[in-house]
Amino acid sequence: MGVSLPSFFGPLEIQVLEALWGARREATVRDLSASFPGVAYTTLMTTLDRLYKKGVLSRRKAGRAFLYAPVASREGLEQILAAEALDAILGSFESRTSIRPILSTFVEAVSRRDELFLDELEELVRARRRDSSEPEKVS
Amino acid sequence: MSFVLLAIAVALLVYAGAVVLGTALAAPLFLRAGRLSEPARRARLLVASRVFPSAFALLVVGGLVVPAFLWLEPRDTVERVSGAMAALAGAGFLMLLVGPVRGLLSLLSTRRLLKRWNGAVSIDIPGIPLPAFVVNDPFPIVSLVGWFRPRLVVARTVLMNCDGDELAAVLAHEAGHNDRRDPWVRLLVRACPDLLSMTPWADRIERLWAEAAEQDADERAARTGPTRAIDLASALVKVARLAGAAGVGSPPAIAVSALYRGEGVAGRVARLLERDPASEGRRSRPSRLAAGFSVLALLAFVSATAFGLHHQVHGVLEALVTVLQ
Numbered sequence: 001m002g003v004s005l006p007s008f009f010g011p012l013e014i015q016v017l018e019a020l021w022g023a024r025r026e027a028t029v030r031d032l033s034a035s036f037p038g039v040a041y042t043t044l045m046t047t048l049d050r051l052y053k054k055g056v057l058s059r060r061k062a063g064r065a066f067l068y069a070p071v072a073s074r075e076g077l078e079q080i081l082a083a084e085a086l087d088a089i090l091g092s093f094e095s096r097t098s099i100r101p102i103l104s105t106f107v108e109a110v111s112r113r114d115e116l117f118l119d120e121l122e123e124l125v126r127a128r129r130r131d132s133s134e135p136e137k138v139s
Numbered sequence: 140m141s142f143v144l145l146a147i148a149v150a151l152l153v154y155a156g157a158v159v160l161g162t163a164l165a166a167p168l169f170l171r172a173g174r175l176s177e178p179a180r181r182a183r184l185l186v187a188s189r190v191f192p193s194a195f196a197l198l199v200v201g202g203l204v205v206p207a208f209l210w211l212e213p214r215d216t217v218e219r220v221s222g223a224m225a226a227l228a229g230a231g232f233l234m235l236l237v238g239p240v241r242g243l244l245s246l247l248s249t250r251r252l253l254k255r256w257n258g259a260v261s262i263d264i265p266g267i268p269l270p271a272f273v274v275n276d277p278f279p280i281v282s283l284v285g286w287f288r289p290r291l292v293v294a295r296t297v298l299m300n301c302d303g304d305e306l307a308a309v310l311a312h313e314a315g316h317n318d319r320r321d322p323w324v325r326l327l328v329r330a331c332p333d334l335l336s337m338t339p340w341a342d343r344i345e346r347l348w349a350e351a352a353e354q355d356a357d358e359r360a361a362r363t364g365p366t367r368a369i370d371l372a373s374a375l376v377k378v379a380r381l382a383g384a385a386g387v388g389s390p391p392a393i394a395v396s397a398l399y400r401g402e403g404v405a406g407r408v409a410r411l412l413e414r415d416p417a418s419e420g421r422r423s424r425p426s427r428l429a430a431g432f433s434v435l436a437l438l439a440f441v442s443a444t445a446f447g448l449h450h451q452v453h454g455v456l457e458a459l460v461t462v463l464q
Contacts, residue, residue, distance in 0.1 A: 007192055007440070016241045035365060035405065043346045062262075074211045099282065100245065101245065101249035101251075101252045102245055102246065102284070102285060102286045102322050102326055102329075103249070103252070103282050103283060103284040103285075103322075103327070104282060104283045104307055104313070104314060104316045104321050104322070104352065104353070104356070105280060105281070106280075106281035106282065106374075106375075106378060107281070107375065107378045107379055107382060107404060117405045118379060118402075119464070120379055120381070121372075121376045121404075121405060121408045121409075122373075123374075124378060124408070124412055125369060125372050125373045125408070125412065126411075127374075128369050128372070128412050129366075129369055132365075132369065
């Protein structure tokens with residue numbers, strides 16, 4: 001299942017990704033700047049940094065510069081993005097009862113009101129045990 | 140081709156109409172359920188009110204409309220699917236689609252939850268005919284998960300903090316859910332192909348049913364021993380305390396907005412402690428909804444054939460198509 005990259009990235013980000021996929025090796029900002037004559041060095045640097053922070057690029061230090069590489073091929077990235085988009089949709093649905101898993105839970109949730117009553121409830125249980133003919137239990 | 144299209148359109152638009160009629164007919168069941176105190180009967184009536192509209196519509200379409208149309212409508216019919224028919228058929232199609240999609244998404248969600256517990260340790264629990272697993276989850280979960288082959292999932296903290304009698308009571312509660320076929324019923328209720336599936340009422344009815352099912356599972360567990368009700372109440376308090384200590388308000392994969400809005404732990408404990416021991420002997424009859432529906436479907440089909448009802452149904456369909464042309 002594929003998705004279109006423009007839904008997730010800006011035009012320059014896509015161009016940078018295309019350049020890195022085409023290069024088939026790690027590249028520094030300086031390496032890439034030759035392919036982007038009209039783009040300022042700092043703009044290219046911040047674009048690469050943004051893609052790294054989005055988790056699309058990996059980077060490692062090489063001297064004073066960073067070497068950047070894509071974490072996945074174009075097809076791989078499209079699949080990851082599609083899966084994330086689907087997860088986001090299902091995640092938003094999951095807040096509805098209808099999309100919750102099929103499960104019965106012994107204690108479904110504990111409200112603040114319940115928490116306030118726990119000591120009292122525990123005392124009631126103890127009293128009920130005492131009232132019954134069963135010997136007192138030590139928990 | 141126009142015969143097939145017309146047949147599909149007629150079936151779908153009648154389905155939509157029958158669902159609306161069925162919903163109106165089921166409303167008294169829902170209202171009556173709200174007045175019942177016995178949880179098993181309340182749960183059954185809520186399921187009936189939820190399932191009836193789509194079951195009724197399927198019965199009408201499958202037992203009357205489709206056979207009447209196939210047997211009596213000429214294959215070279217000149218009637219066409221009009222815009223109004225297409226719109227109503229679209230509504231029917233949407234009703235048929237939404238419920239099953241809800242069911243499918245729930246199954247996917249269940250699968251994801253089970254994947255999360257991939258590393259769970261399998262354990263044998265005497266007297267519990269279910270595969271059981273121990274998990275290290277921050278929420279003190281004790282849960283019956285899945286629908287086809289439900290499994291029992293118990294958090295390690297629960298095993299460590301509850302004594303033998305309390306654990307027996309908790310397991311009897313979960314076995315009660317299994318005996319009630321709650322996983323199946325939950326899926327059925329959630330996947331109903333009807334109008335309510337497109338409204339918040341579907342979730343509301345499911346929550347009311349879940350509350351009744353929970354109370355009935357408590358009741359079933361309480362009947363398994365003379366002190367079970369107290370043991371179960373004690374376990375409820377302990378598990379609630381563990382949940383509070385873990386700083387987690389709700390079980391995994393359940394969003395906060397979907398929190399249980401039933402009577403809560405306090406209400407359940409009070410109900411168990413104030414339980415009338417005389418209720419030991421009162422057992423609810425098992426649900427016979429499916430069998431009842433099958434018999435009804437068969438009766439409808441046989442009587443329709445025997446009394447030539449299909450001719451009348453076809454006449455009504457002809458009039459309907461003419462009006463909508």
